[in-house]
Amino acid sequence: MESLPVAGPGAVDRHLLVVFGATGDLFRQKLVPALYHLVRQYNLADRFLILGVARSQMEDEDFRALSRVSIEGISRGQAQLGEEYADPGDWCDEALYFQSIGTGEAHAYRALRNRIERIEAAHGLSGNRIFYLALPPAAIGPTVRGLGASGLAHSAGWTRLVVEKPFGVDVESAVALNRVLHGCFDEPQIYRIDHYLGKATVQNLLVFRFANPLFESVWNRDRIDNIQITVAEAVGIGQRAAYYDRSGALRDMVQNHLTQLLSLVAMEPPVSFDAEAIRDEKVKILQSVRPLRPDDVVFGQYTAGQANGRSVSGYLEEQGVTPGSVTPTYAALRVFVDSWRWQGVPFYLRTGKRMHSRLTQVAVTFHGPPVTLFKSFERSGRQGNVLYFKLQPHEGFDLLFDVQKPSDHPQLDTRSLAFAYEEAFGSLPDAYETLLYDVMTGDRTLFVRSDEAEEAWRRYTPMLEAAISPHPYPAGSWGPKEAERLLSPRDHEWTVRLPDNGDPGI
Ligand code: BG6
Numbered sequence: 113m114e115s116l117p118v119a120g121p122g123a124v125d126r127h128l129l130v131v132f133g134a135t136g137d138l139f140r141q142k143l144v145p146a147l148y149h150l151v152r153q154y155n156l157a158d159r160f161l162i163l164g165v166a167r168s169q170m171e172d173e174d175f176r177a178l179s180r181v182s183i184e185g186i187s188r189g190q191a192q193l194g195e196e197y198a199d200p201g202d203w204c205d206e207a208l209y210f211q212s213i214g215t216g217e218a219h220a221y222r223a224l225r226n227r228i229e230r231i232e233a234a235h236g237l238s239g240n241r242i243f244y245l246a247l248p249p250a251a252i253g254p255t256v257r258g259l260g261a262s263g264l265a266h267s268a269g270w271t272r273l274v275v276e277k278p279f280g281v282d283v284e285s286a287v288a289l290n291r292v293l294h295g296c297f298d299e300p301q302i303y304r305i306d307h308y309l310g311k312a313t314v315q316n317l318l319v320f321r322f323a324n325p326l327f328e329s330v331w332n333r334d335r336i337d338n339i340q341i342t343v344a345e346a347v348g349i350g351q352r353a354a355y356y357d358r359s360g361a362l363r364d365m366v367q368n369h370l371t372q373l374l375s376l377v378a379m380e381p382p383v384s385f386d387a388e389a390i391r392d393e394k395v396k397i398l399q400s401v402r403p404l405r406p407d408d409v410v411f412g413q414y415t416a417g418q419a420n421g422r423s424v425s426g427y428l429e430e431q432g433v434t435p436g437s438v439t440p441t442y443a444a445l446r447v448f449v450d451s452w453r454w455q456g457v458p459f460y461l462r463t464g465k466r467m468h469s470r471l472t473q474v475a476v477t478f479h480g481p482p483v484t485l486f487k488s489f490e491r492s493g494r495q496g497n498v499l500y501f502k503l504q505p506h507e508g509f510d511l512l513f514d515v516q517k518p519s520d521h522p523q524l525d526t527r528s529l530a531f532a533y534e535e536a537f538g539s540l541p542d543a544y545e546t547l548l549y550d551v552m553t554g555d556r557t558l559f560v561r562s563d564e565a566e567e568a569w570r571r572y573t574p575m576l577e578a579a580i581s582p583h584p585y586p587a588g589s590w591g592p593k594e595a596e597r598l599l600s601p602r603d604h605e606w607t608v609r610l611p612d613n614g615d616p617g618i
Pocket of ligand 1: 364
């Protein structure tokens, strides 16, 4: 996880990266641009080659041309990079190959193995391999078995397997998926990606907590009143109805991304900063989450409204959505962690599509003073001490505190101490750059372990089975009003921090 700042060719063994699903969106929009940036930023051109694999037939040249177009479409902060490979086409021509797997018959895997061995022999690679499965869930099992049966799960060097979420759709399927993976690969070979863990601001939650004793000493039930995690999206479901209508907000966002944020905010200090120690603590938090009741959950579904200044359709009008679908596009939850540190502190989680803004924040609200001395002071919009982690956009944090406002009558005002990443360090790396680099160096800290995935599903599966109906909310809002009832028993309110001008900066 500390890898990027000290990154360089020395830390990466020479290897072949085999990407299944190499004609798909993930490869084109995220992986190949991230790989190109890594090559340029850390001089990795002689460290790895890429073999794209997909069902279709394609020549190497066509794959290179497609990849080049993808990179040119998505380029990030290249001004500071050197001249070498300034033209992405040069790198694509040198580093990319393509192999069709057709419908995945045994002979196609044999041909794949031959191709891998030929590329390795031609370039003097010693058998270090990464298999990246950028595939829909249904294709994972057959591909893993195909790799196992053709003897590709192990090699003369190291072999690593990268799997994208979703890791199942409930606890049963998560266990079944792990069984398939473990049937061919050992757990230390497996890198399960939750891309939120690759975001620099998400990793910084741990640094913030454990490098700053000032905060760690108040990180408990004695000082903290409640914690809110908001992952709001302004976009709708786009062209993904086929996937999303069967998934919904709890599966798509809560079980993975929001739960990762919860674990990082709530976990105990690990015994060391190595992968297993951190992942052990994250699992313990999941184990201490109190079983959820339907009362702790509110679902919503967007209706037509105004988003980003234009009229947008409701979920039920989106192309491909089943008529009358009750799939939630919004979920809010009240979660308690039954641990010594967190007993009685509510964690409020919410996420939704077509919400007011694109924004991911963690708001930690501290207790107010035990005695209110400033009763007679006028208080305009006073919020007390709240620490906002702004994970995206405008990455950074704001710590709110009260001050006396100079005026002719006593007044309290809330102001902030603020830190902004971009001002301090320039633009942040894309999550996929961090994660790909960590797979290349064999650092598993930012990847989800098998027991972690299963434990998260164990928490939420009863809520998936509880048939909770979604409440409508207009696109462009903060979700259904009913979500307030999760907070009202304690007099809490949902809170996010918008920039001073109120512009969410989408
Ligand atoms: C994905 C979900 O995992 O995360 C999408 O499947 C969602 O539905 C996306 O839009 C959000 O990621 P980010 O990085 O844009 O916050």
